[in-house]
Structure formats: C-alpha cells, structure tokens
Amino acid sequence: MRMICTRAIAAAVLSAAALGGAFAQDVPAGYPANYADLVKQAKSEGKLVIYTSTDGAQAKGLLDAFAAKYPGIAIEYNDLGTNGVYNRVISEAAANQTGADIIWSSAMDLQMALATDGYTDTYVTAETKSLPSWATYKDTLFATTVEPIGIIYNTKALPDGVPKTRPELIKWLGDNKDKLKGKVATFDPEKSGSGFLHHTNDARQRKDFWDLAKAFGADAGRTYSSTGAMKETVVSGENLLAFNAIGSYAFLWIKESPNLGLAFGDDYTAAFSRVAAIAKGAPHPAAAKLFIDFMLSKPGQEALAAAGLPSVRTDVEKGFNLTTLNQRVGGNLKPIALDEGLLFYMQPQNRVEFFKQWKASLSGS
Amino acid sequence: MAMQVDNSAATAPGALADDGLRPAPRLRRRLDAAPFRIGVIATLAVCVLGPVGLIVYQSFLNGPFFSARSRLSLDAYAYVLSDPSFYQALGTTVLFAAGMVAVAVPLGGVLAFLLTRTDIRARKWLEILVLMPMFISSIVLAFGYTVSVGPSGFVAMFFRETFGFVPWNIYSLGGMIVIAGLSHVPHVYLYVSSAMRNLPSDLEEAARCSGAGIWRVSLDVTLPMVLPALVFAAALNILLGFETFGIPLVLGDPNGIMVLTTYIYKLTTLFGVPTYQLMAVVAMVLVLLTLPLVYFQRRLLRHSRRFAALGGKGGRSTPLKLGRGGQLIALSIIGLWLFVSVVLPIGGITLRAFVNAWGLGINLFDHFTFANFANLYSVPQLFRGIVNTVVLAVVGGALAVVIYLLIGLAGHRNTGMSNTVLDYIVLLPRALPGLIVGLAFFWVFLFVPLLTPLRPTLVSLFVAYAVVGLSYGLRLLQGTLIQVGPELEEAARTTGATIGRTWRDVVIPIIRPGVVGAWALIMIIFLREYATGVYLMGAGTEVIGSLMVSLLQTGAMDTIAALAFISIALTAGGLALALRLGARVHD
Numbered sequence: 001m002r003m004i005c006t007r008a009i010a011a012a013v014l015s016a017a018a019l020g021g022a023f024a025q026d027v028p029a030g031y032p033a034n035y036a037d038l039v040k041q042a043k044s045e046g047k048l049v050i051y052t053s054t055d056g057a058q059a060k061g062l063l064d065a066f067a068a069k070y071p072g073i074a075i076e077y078n079d080l081g082t083n084g085v086y087n088r089v090i091s092e093a094a095a096n097q098t099g100a101d102i103i104w105s106s107a108m109d110l111q112m113a114l115a116t117d118g119y120t121d122t123y124v125t126a127e128t129k130s131l132p133s134w135a136t137y138k139d140t141l142f143a144t145t146v147e148p149i150g151i152i153y154n155t156k157a158l159p160d161g162v163p164k165t166r167p168e169l170i171k172w173l174g175d176n177k178d179k180l181k182g183k184v185a186t187f188d189p190e191k192s193g194s195g196f197l198h199h200t201n202d203a204r205q206r207k208d209f210w211d212l213a214k215a216f217g218a219d220a221g222r223t224y225s226s227t228g229a230m231k232e233t234v235v236s237g238e239n240l241l242a243f244n245a246i247g248s249y250a251f252l253w254i255k256e257s258p259n260l261g262l263a264f265g266d267d268y269t270a271a272f273s274r275v276a277a278i279a280k281g282a283p284h285p286a287a288a289k290l291f292i293d294f295m296l297s298k299p300g301q302e303a304l305a306a307a308g309l310p311s312v313r314t315d316v317e318k319g320f321n322l323t324t325l326n327q328r329v330g331g332n333l334k335p336i337a338l339d340e341g342l343l344f345y346m347q348p349q350n351r352v353e354f355f356k357q358w359k360a361s362l363s364g365s
Numbered sequence: 366m367a368m369q370v371d372n373s374a375a376t377a378p379g380a381l382a383d384d385g386l387r388p389a390p391r392l393r394r395r396l397d398a399a400p401f402r403i404g405v406i407a408t409l410a411v412c413v414l415g416p417v418g419l420i421v422y423q424s425f426l427n428g429p430f431f432s433a434r435s436r437l438s439l440d441a442y443a444y445v446l447s448d449p450s451f452y453q454a455l456g457t458t459v460l461f462a463a464g465m466v467a468v469a470v471p472l473g474g475v476l477a478f479l480l481t482r483t484d485i486r487a488r489k490w491l492e493i494l495v496l497m498p499m500f501i502s503s504i505v506l507a508f509g510y511t512v513s514v515g516p517s518g519f520v521a522m523f524f525r526e527t528f529g530f531v532p533w534n535i536y537s538l539g540g541m542i543v544i545a546g547l548s549h550v551p552h553v554y555l556y557v558s559s560a561m562r563n564l565p566s567d568l569e570e571a572a573r574c575s576g577a578g579i580w581r582v583s584l585d586v587t588l589p590m591v592l593p594a595l596v597f598a599a600a601l602n603i604l605l606g607f608e609t610f611g612i613p614l615v616l617g618d619p620n621g622i623m624v625l626t627t628y629i630y631k632l633t634t635l636f637g638v639p640t641y642q643l644m645a646v647v648a649m650v651l652v653l654l655t656l657p658l659v660y661f662q663r664r665l666l667r668h669s670r671r672f673a674a675l676g677g678k679g680g681r682s683t684p685l686k687l688g689r690g691g692q693l694i695a696l697s698i699i700g701l702w703l704f705v706s707v708v709l710p711i712g713g714i715t716l717r718a719f720v721n722a723w724g725l726g727i728n729l730f731d732h733f734t735f736a737n738f739a740n741l742y743s744v745p746q747l748f749r750g751i752v753n754t755v756v757l758a759v760v761g762g763a764l765a766v767v768i769y770l771l772i773g774l775a776g777h778r779n780t781g782m783s784n785t786v787l788d789y790i791v792l793l794p795r796a797l798p799g800l801i802v803g804l805a806f807f808w809v810f811l812f813v814p815l816l817t818p819l820r821p822t823l824v825s826l827f828v829a830y831a832v833v834g835l836s837y838g839l840r841l842l843q844g845t846l847i848q849v850g851p852e853l854e855e856a857a858r859t860t861g862a863t864i865g866r867t868w869r870d871v872v873i874p875i876i877r878p879g880v881v882g883a884w885a886l887i888m889i890i891f892l893r894e895y896a897t898g899v900y901l902m903g904a905g906t907e908v909i910g911s912l913m914v915s916l917l918q919t920g921a922m923d924t925i926a927a928l929a930f931i932s933i934a935l936t937a938g939g940l941a942l943a944l945r946l947g948a949r950v951h952d
C-alpha cells in the first residue's frame with residue numbers, strides 16, 4: 001500500500017510537470033529530449049497495427065485519443081481473441097511477415113510465453129516510473145489495466161448478497177446445496193484461457209482454492225467460456241451466481257441491470273491485466289513506441305478507464321484507478337504480477353495435473 | 366459417346382476457345398470438353414488439396430509445421446486415440462449427426478413436397494419463412510433459443526406459471542438434436558424443393574387419376590423421383606452434424622456435453638498454446654468418417670440417368686389439389702414448425718437486441734433500448750464488418766456460383782475417373798470444421814509467396830468461403846443439371862453445336878432458376894458463416910459471423926444480439942430479392 005502511495009505522489013508530480021510542459025510540442029514532460037524525432041518518424045511511418053483481444057467498443061476511446069494526439073497515424077485494429085492473437089503472431093513470425101506492431105492481449109500467460117520465446121521487443125518507456133513494479137516485465141511487457149475478478153449474482157434470488165470472504169463462500173456453497181444445486185457458474189478452465197488464468201492464479205495464491213472447487217462440484221455447478229455468457233444466465237435467473245467472473249465488465253452491467261449484483265472478496269480479490277508488447281520486427285516500430293507510451297500515460301489510461309477498464313496508475317481521475325479500485329473491492333486487491341510465475345502452468349505436466357485435480361474436484365471425488 | 370469425342374479433343378489444343386471463353390475461331394470443329402474438364406478439376410484440386418494436404422502433413426508432426434523444431438511423429442495420433450474424452454466426443458457426435466438427420470430430412474422433404482407440389486395457400490410467404498433458420502449462424506440460433514425456451518426464457522416461464530413445470534431441457538443432447546435438426550430443415554428443403562420444382566406433374570397426375578391419395582402419390586411417385594436430392598441432403602446433413610460448432614458450444618458446454626468440434630476447441634486451451642497437430646488429427650478423423658459416406662452416396666446414385674425428368678417433352682407442372690382438410694393439416698404442420706424453429710429463436714434474438722436485461726422478475730419494458738445498435742455505427746470494425754459481409758455474400762456469392770457452375774459443367778455427363786476424383790475433392794472441405802479450413806487457408810495465404818499480398822484483402826476470405834460452400838453449391842447445381850434430359854443436349858450436338866455452345870444455349874437457359882436459387886443459398890451460407898473467418902479476418906476484412914465469435918470470447922452479448930439482428934434483417938432482404946428474381950425467371 002505504501003508503495004502505491006509513493007507512486008501516487010510521483011505520478012502527481014509527473015502529471016503536474018506534464019501540465020507545465022504542455023507547450024513543448026508533442027514532447028511530454030519526463031520524456032527524452034529527442035522524443036520529437038520519434039514522433040516525426042512515427043508520422044512518416046503513418047500506420048500502426050494492433051493485434052488484440054479487446055473489443056473495439058472498449059478500445060475506441062483510447063484509439064480516438066491517440067489519433068487526436070498524433071494525427072496522420074492510421075490505426076489498424078485487429079480484434080482476434082486471445083488464441084487468435086497468439087496464433088497469428090507466431091505464424092507470421094515463422095513466415096517472416098510480421099504484421100503486428102502492438103500485441104495487446106488479456107492472456108497474461110500467453111503474452112509471457114511470447115516474450116520469453118523472443119517474439120517481442122524491448123522498449124524503455126518513461127511511463128514505467130508511474131506504474132507499480134509488478135506491472136512491467138523487463139521493459140517488454142506492460143500491464144495496461146487492472147481488472148478485478150469477482151462474483152456476479154442475481155439480486156432478486158439472493159437479496160442478502162453473497163459471502164464476503166473465501167472461507168465463508170466455501171461454507172455457504174456447502175450449506176445451501178438445495179437452493180444452489182445446478183445454479184452456480186464459473187469459467188471453464190478447459191475451454192477459456194481467461195478462466196484458466198483466473199483459476200490457476202487462485203490455485204497458486206490460495207490454499208483453499210481446491211476446497212472452493214469441491215464445493216462448486218458438490219453443487220453441480222456449471223461452467224462457461226466467457227463472463228458475458230455467465231452474466232446472461234445470472235441476469236435471467238438461470239444461475240444464481242457466478243464466481244471468478246471479470247469484474248470490470250460487471251461494473252458496467254450492474255448499471256443497466258438492477259437485478260445483477262457484484263461482489264468482491266474482502267479478504268482476497270485477484271485482478272488480471274491486459275498486457276501490451278511491441279512485436280519483434282514490427283513494421284512500424286516508432287508508432288508502436290508512441291502507442292506504448294500513450295496507452296500507459298495519464299490521458300491514455302483515462303481513456304481506458306472511462307471505457308470501464310480500470311487504470312494501473314494511481315493518478316487517473318476517470319473510472320477506477322489502482323487506488324480507488326482497491327477501495328472498491330474491500331482493500332485486498334491482489335493483481336496478478338507480470339513475472340515468470342505465469343509460465344508455471346504453461347508447462348504441460350503442471351497443466352495436466354491441474355486439470356486432473358479440477359475434474360476430480362468437480363466430480364466430487 | 367464420350368470415348369469418341371475424347372479422341373477429337375486430344376487433337377485440338379485450343380478447345381477452350383469454343384467454350385466461349387475466347388472469340389470462336391473461324392474453323393468450326395466438334396470439340397469435347399476434356400481440356401476444360403481437366404483444367405477445372407486440376408484447378409479445384411490445387412485449391413482444395415493444398416490446404417487439406419497441409420492439415421494431413423500437420424497431423425503427422427509433433428509441433429506446428431512452420432516450427433524448425435517439429436519432427437515427423439505419430440505422437441498426436443497416439444494422444445488423441447488414447448484420450449477417453451475423444452471417444453466420448455466421437456460417440457456424442459455420431460448420435461448428434463444421426464439424430465439431426467432423422468429430424469431434418471423427413472421434415473424438409475415434407476415441406477418441400479407441400480410447397481412445390483401442392484396448391485398450398487400463402488406459398489410465396491411460406492417459401493421465405495421456411496428458409497429463415499438458415500439466416501442465423503447456429504451460435505446465435507442457439508443463443509436465441511436460450512432467451513425463448515431456456516430455463517429462464519419467456520416461453521419457459523410462461524409454461525412454469527401456467528402448468529407449474531417446464532417439460533423440456535434444451536441443455537441436453539436431446540434438446541441439442543431437436544434444435545439442430547429443426548434448424549437444418551431448410552438445407553434439406555432447398556435441395557429437395559429445387560429437384561421437385563422441376564418435376565413434370567404428368568406422373569403424379571396419372572397416379573391421382575388412377576385413384577391414389579395424395580400421401581400415396583407423394584410416397585410412391587414423388588419420393589422416388591427426388592431420391593437423389595434426399596440422399597444428397599441426408600449425406601450433407603450428416604457432414605454438417607459432424608461439423609456443427611455453435612449449438613454444442615452454447616447448449617452443450619455448460620453441462621459438459623462435448624462433440625468433436627468443441628473437443629478441438631478444448632484441445633487449444635488444454636495445452637495453453639494452439640496444438641495444431643492435435644487439431645489436425647481430429648480433422649483427419651472427421652475426413653476418414655466422411656469418405657465412406659461419399660462412397661456410399663456414389664454407389665446409390667450410380668444410375669443417375671434414371672432421375673432425368675426434365676426432358677424435351679416439356680411437361681408443365683400442375684400442383685396437386687389438397688382440398689380444405691388437406692390445406693388445414695398442411696398449414697398446421699408448417700405453422701407449428703415455423704413457430705418452433707423461426708418464431709422462438711428469432712423472437713429471442715430480436716427481443717435480446719432491444720433490451721439490456723431479461724429473465725426472471727424483469728419487466729422488459731423497463732429495459733427497452735436502442736443502445737445495443739449505437740455501437741455498430743460508432744465502432745468502425747463493427748460497421749465495416751456489416752459492409753464486408755454484404756459484399757462477400759452478394760458479390761462473392763454470385764462469383765462462387767459462377768465457379769460452381771463451371772465445375773458442375775466439368776462434371777456434367779462425365780462418368781470417367783476424373784468425375785470420381787471430383788466427387789471426393791468436393792466433399793473433402795465439407796468434412797472439415799470451418800475453423801480448421803479457415804486456419805489452413807490462413808497458412809496458405811501466409812506461406813505461399815505469390816498469395817501473400819491477398820491475405821489482408823477480402824479475396825482470401827472469398828477463396829476460403831468458396832471452398833467451404835463448394836459442396837452445397839455444387840450439389841445444388843448438379844441436382845438441377847442431372848435433370849436435364851440428355852436428348853436435349855444430344856439434339857444440339859447432332860445439329861453441329863459444340864459442347865460449349867450446347868451448354869451455353871441449351872443447358873444453362875434450362876437450369877437458370879436453379880442457378881438463381883443456388884445464388885440465394887450461397888449468399889445465405891456466406892452471410893451466416895462464422896467459423897471460417899475467425900483466423901483469416903483482420904482489420905479491414907471483418908465479417909459479422911467471425912466478429913460475433915471474437916465478441917463471444919469477451920461475452921459482449923448486447924453487441925452480438927444487435928449484430929445477429931442486423932444479419933437476420935440483411936438476409937431476409939437479400940432472400941426476398943433473390944426469390945423475386947428467381948420467381949420471374951421461373952415463369
């Protein structure tokens with residue numbers, strides 16, 4: 001927490017400096033003096049290609065803000081899904097036809113795999129100073145959002161809400177089998193990369209994850225491939241609650257659906273990040289660097305936060321930032337760190353072991 | 366006859382010229398189409414066997430084919446063939462496909478008979494409505510059913526309030542089969558009705574005059590005449606059943622019901638990174654299941670001459686009279702089917718497109734909104750997706766039909782070895798899941814040097830779509846071509862016309878309604894296609910179907926419902942236009 005505070009002060013100072021330096025053309029404060037050259041080079045490249053898993057609607061604000069700041073750089077936005085992004089990057093690299101400048105995906109583990117397998121480039125951005133230490137990896141991978149993982153539930157069916165801590169949740173799932181049988185949902189780790197990330201992160205962080213899985217299995221819980229699919233069933237009353245769902249989407253949904261509730265664990269709320277990187281051999285390297293800088297900068301982060309993707313910075317005033325989000329989820333936000341620990345479950349034997357245990361827990365053995 | 370003309374063709378290298386592709390030379394000679402045939406079949410073989418060969422090769426490696434570390438290996442086969450989930454998925458797939466055929470083929474046949482051979486009322490409207498389930502990709506269709514008849518759907522809630530229970534469960538294998546079967550009725554209907562439309566009614570009238578009832582006529586006279594179309598439809602529906610992805614994904618997944626296509630999907634996540642070799646092995650299994658089917662179909666249809674009915678005698682088709690009671694029964698059957706397979710899912714989608722919440726204890730009027738559509742205009746990718754889909758369906762569909770017609774003619778009246786090859790080539794891509802065909806084409810356009818500039822254009826999608834739609838389109842055209850009585854062509858040939866001229870002036874004018882019908886069908890297939898574009902599409906080449914798949918990953922149901930609604934509206938408009946066009950040609 002103390003670290004977040006220092007970051008906040010540093011960021012505030014930085015942004016004040018940014019205000020002061022607004023007259024210096026295109027060069028934000030704290031950036032290298034020759035930044036104008038990079039901008040010029042990027043403009044002569046004239047184009048930026050993004051491979052991503054983020055819906056265009058959510059990225060629109062960010063892209064529009066970037067286009068307004070750097071006119072003349074056309075953005076090609078490819079929403080391919082997490083597996084699509086990974087597949088295209090490695091295939092194109094093998095064919096020597098790298099098309100992506102920016103690889104921006106919510107599959108933190110796949111992004112880490114790309115980085116360690118040499119598909120990404122390094123770039124030292126001045127914005128690193130404004131980010132928490134867990135949010136960057138060797139000047140290669142950059143966390144651009146911090147999105148809490150929580151429980152969505154049907155407020156009509158569960159007017160008292162859901163338990164606030166993991167141990168209570170596990171006990172509650174066990175005590176209310178009659179009411180909850182066949183009506184508890186979560187991600188399917190076998191079919192969704194996000195679900196796999198959420199569940200395995202829990203398995204790494206918490207000893208009681210397998211107790212939760214067993215309680216879920218005992219309630220004959222059902223599994224889905226996306227948070228949207230889970231929300232659809234929870235709103236309609238088909239399921240009463242879904243855990244390990246993506247909370248950042250749910251923030252927006254609860255505004256329009258009065259019977260949808262959103263809860264986070266007071267004792268533990270994990271959060272994942274959309275991770276950005278510059279592709280090795282990017283056809284428009286200067287534009288890619290500008291974009292990394294911009295999406296991590298305060299205006300870029302505000303554009304994302306305004307679209308419902310909470311900021312990793314602490315100085316962002318729109319939507320949620322790291323500090324306000326932590327308050328919102330009960331003070332125990334535990335973002336998934338960008339480190340090589342993400343690769344643990346990329347090892348086949350660890351994966352097989354996880355799935356074996358997952359299936360066993362679900363079948364109640 | 367074929368033998369005799371083959372010889373003359375061998376001495377005429379410029380044979381193509383007389384097929385109307387170049388100005389005809391002054392010297393007129395009777396030429397056969399052998400060079401044309403071989404040229405077309407060879408081109409087709411390259412287009413289909415290239416990507417398929419890549420998949421075969423990939424299945425025998427232990428990593429991605431483009432990785433330097435990959436070696437020849439049987440590991441992938443060993444893994445899949447020893448995985449209990451694979452056998453479970455295989456069993457479910459077979460049950461699913463068989464059940465689907467059992468539902469779709471009889472219903473489709475009955476509908477085609479009622480709409481083409483009888484004087485049923487409101488035919489014009491029914492013809493459009495009957496095709497409605499084809500408008501929607503199965504992923505969205507399944508989604509529409511969850512909104513209407515899912516556990517909290519509006520119909521299910523009505524039932525629960527009225528009777529205290531809901532007598533069905535769509536999240537079961539039975540539910541999936543019924544829904545998939547009903548939604549594939551139009552596929553059967555299109556094949557069978559295009560065959561039935563061209564039948565002269567003299568045989569049916571003769572039977573009626575001898576005192577046979579209408580069901581007896583349909584079973585003993587009409588049915589045998591359209592057997593080829595029914596067999597085609599059944600075989601293709603089995604293939605479609607093997608390939609279906611959307612319905613098992615939406616309805617089977619939550620309860621752990623898995624078919625081969627969702628098993629492929631699972632393999633990717635299971636290993637964290639895409640395991641192309643395992644996907645390829647599953648694709649190979651699907652191909653091996655399909656080949657006997659093609660063989661069986663060919664045996665059954667060996668004597669296709671028997672089904673020639675569109676002869677020189679110019680039989681006019683007079684509809685059978687149903688009578689008052691008959692009308693009532695027929696309209697009730699169609700009405701019930703339409704309610705279940707059109708009103709329920711489309712009602713669900715439409716409702717979902719205009720609200721932001723639904724279900725238990727929700728007053729829909731409080732949630733009415735146009736916001737779901739606002740995104741489609743403001744987000745450039747979504748808007749481009751709509752435009753691209755229209756271009757690909759209308760222009761690409763027409764282009765594809767021209768290509769299919771060329772292929773159909775190449776196989777027309779051709780009984781040689783090359784035709785056997787053609788039949789198998791055509792069905793190969795149908796046997797593969799669209800997702801994998803799309804992936805293979807992505808690689809082709811990525812790794813084949815001359816093709817690389819085409820990859821970021823709609824051309825790459827068009828080629829993949831044309832190959833995926835090949836078996837549908839071609840079978841539809843062949844079904845029509847078969848019915849052209851050979852005496853017509855022989856008459857033209859006897860009077861000195863070349864094969865090209867015979868096709869141009871005799872065959873094509875006769876089958877024109879069938880060609881227009883094929884265009885409508887292909888347009889629909891291209892509009893609803895979703896799996897093929899997933900790997901191929903990029904910025905600038907978005908298509909509605911694949912956008913929905915990528916949106917499904919994040920679960921933006923509001924946008925998906927709006928896109929689905931647009932897609933339904935587009936297709937309905939396109940189809941109405943095509944039918945008007947077709948009807949005029951038909952008269």
